[in-house]
Amino acid sequence: IILRNITPFKELDTAKTNFIATISHELKTPLASADFSLKLLEDERTGTLTQEQKELVKNLKSDNQRLLRILSELLDLSQVDSGRIQLQNQIFSVKDLIQKAIATTNNAAKEKNINISVALGKELPLLQADEEKTVWVMNNFLTNAIRYSPENGEIIVKAASKDNSVKLSIQDFGIGIDPAYQQKIFDRFFRVPGTQKKGTGLGLAISKEFIEAMKGTVHVESEPGKGSTFTFYLPANS
Ligand code: ADP
Numbered sequence: 001i002i003l004r005n006i007t008p009f010k011e012l013d014t015a016k017t018n019f020i021a022t023i024s025h026e027l028k029t030p031l032a033s034a035d036f037s038l039k040l041l042e043d044e045r046t047g048t049l050t051q052e053q054k055e056l057v058k059n060l061k062s063d064n065q066r067l068l069r070i071l072s073e074l075l076d077l078s079q080v081d082s083g084r085i086q087l088q089n090q091i092f093s094v095k096d097l098i099q100k101a102i103a104t105t106n107n108a109a110k111e112k113n114i115n116i117s118v119a120l121g122k123e124l125p126l127l128q129a130d131e132e133k134t135v136w137v138m139n140n141f142l143t144n145a146i147r148y149s150p151e152n153g154e155i156i157v158k159a160a161s162k163d164n165s166v167k168l169s170i171q172d173f174g175i176g177i178d179p180a181y182q183q184k185i186f187d188r189f190f191r192v193p194g195t196q197k198k199g200t201g202l203g204l205a206i207s208k209e210f211i212e213a214m215k216g217t218v219h220v221e222s223e224p225g226k227g228s229t230f231t232f233y234l235p236a237n238s
Helices: 007-042 051-081 094-111 131-147 203-213
Strands: 090-092 115-120 127-129 154-162 165-172 217-223 227-235
Touching: 007 051, 051 203, 094 115, 094 131, 094 154, 094 165, 127 131, 127 227, 131 154, 131 165, 131 203, 131 227, 203 217, 203 227
Parallel strands: 115 154
Antiparallel strands: 090 127, 154 165, 165 227, 217 227
8 A cells, every 4th residue: 555645736736726816817807908998999989990990809809708708717717626616695586597697698699699588487486596606607508508509599498496496407409419428518628529619618617516516416418419408406495
């Protein structure tokens, strides 16, 4: 039997987590200010741009948004890693949750002319969890559903009461996921090989950790070419 002291590794790991958190945080501020300046440039009141300049600003803005998204995912990840997921336990309605998540993804859905319909079960109990984190997770599932759906697609959001929990699901009719990868997609940085869309492979990993920290579970059902349904359960307020 060989016993090995792993303290130095643990220390290095903590240093890495702190490093990621600090760097992401420091980079976010100038990026957010660049984002604001780009918004001002787009505003006619600060002067008019030629068509080509408008195109340049548009591309810069979308790159900027992508960087901001990656940084906030890295920040969330460092929170998960350091075991410091700070949960604010609240009581909130499923309807509010769904409305908030849909409101933030509305533009992306409109761009692809995707219709999001909502089906709420009868007598839904209130949820007991961290509302902001739950909206984040719902938002992530919806964004994926939009990204991996064809134009003019359909997305169905369902909520139902199940024992002492609430079951929430987001169904799309997009590209679907090969059964071989269905569990792997919840691993950090995993992306299905050949995925065309840009991404980090972090969204689902963070979603799963958030939901499990709130004493819930996450599941996926999917068929290539037919679509996917991401489901999560969260405790109901008793
Ligand atoms: P990202 O989308 O940034 O790559 P995620 O963790 O959100 O990271 O997703 C991991 C992978 O799972 C994606 O790269 C994609 O291949 C696959 N995936 C996630 N959601 C869907 C979906 N609704 N339909 C098809 N594939 C999906």
